[in-house]
Ligand SMILES: [Fe+2]
């Protein structure tokens with residue numbers, strides 16, 4: 001932790017706070033870190049998320065009363081974009097590069113072992129928790145919100161990996177991409193199906209509406225994915241991401257689909273049902289039409305890079321899954337608590353606290369993700385280290 005980096009983040013945060021009342025998609029705020037290392041890491045991940053978000057098009061669902069052009073030009077202005085671009089490389093080196101493992105092994109053998117491991121997995125631990133939990137809706141809402149940084153713009157990261165000119169596997173990747181975009185039919189676009197799932201749990205479905213609730217784990221997952229796809233040098237690692245993600249996602253979405261059908265029969269589960277089906281095909285396409293020909297052409301060196309990307313993805317997904325379960329378990333064990341979210345999250349929340357923040361003298365309830373509030377802020381000390389809570393704002397009550 002160095003002072004210059006902390007100070008830079010505080011100054012940029014103050015500048016971007018001007019966008020607070022913008023439509024959600026252009027709300028570019030980051031938090032001011034408190035004295036804990038966990039808080040500084042969290043804010044660095046927020047800044048890295050802002051850097052990555054600045055690389056793709058966002059328009060609000062409803063036209064702003066003042067028109068969209070001034071907002072668009074401010075959000076993607078040269079000054080802001082160059083600040084973000086400068087920060088990005090240092091933040092990636094500090095936050096993401098240490099997660100990258102060493103290459104090694106034969107990618108065909110790796111793939112066989114990976115598929116066998118995914119097949120042999122026991123039931124989804126979060127779904128198993130939900131099945132016996134009280135307040136399932138609240139826990140599921142948090143799962144949807146913490147997954148939203150990537151899924152509400154699903155495949156926008158991987159789209160950045162498809163542009164260019166790199167041979168036949170590029171066209172296989174493009175065919176997967178157009179499935180992710182609903183094959184040109186907006187209602188079938190995966191991010192739109194995800195919006196419908198969120199709405200059916202009473203959540204706002206606009207991109208970036210819940211950014212104040214994203215915890216360090218949610219931001220890290222988003223940032224790992226964009227670290228891979230926003231750098232063309234990572235093309236083989238990107239393919240490793242897809243190799244693992246398409247295979248594993250098919251299984252986890254099938255578990256969620258069954259859970260939703262049984263326990264939330266009125267919820268919109270199409271997002272999960274679609275993936276449980278189509279990712280079987282995507283997984284085969286990556287293995288047969290992308291990995292195999294690229295390794296045949298460029299050799300096992302690139303196979304090693306593919307394995308690096310797959311392993312990075314596996315660890316990121318695993319950590320995120322453990323974390324979201326750990327937060328729900330800690331909340332279920334805490335007391336006194338109340339379940340539910342404030343109506344307007346972007347206005348209602350105040351400063352953040354982490355399990356290692358100085359909690360002395362803090363009053364008022366602390367909101368934990370989209371689950372609900374702890375009556376006593378000190379209770380956050382028993383939560384997983386990547387948890388981020390929010391005091392409710394004193395300004396709005
Ligand atoms: Fe998808």
Ligand SMILES: [Fe+2]
Pocket residue numbers: 180246278279282
């Ligand atoms: Fe897919």
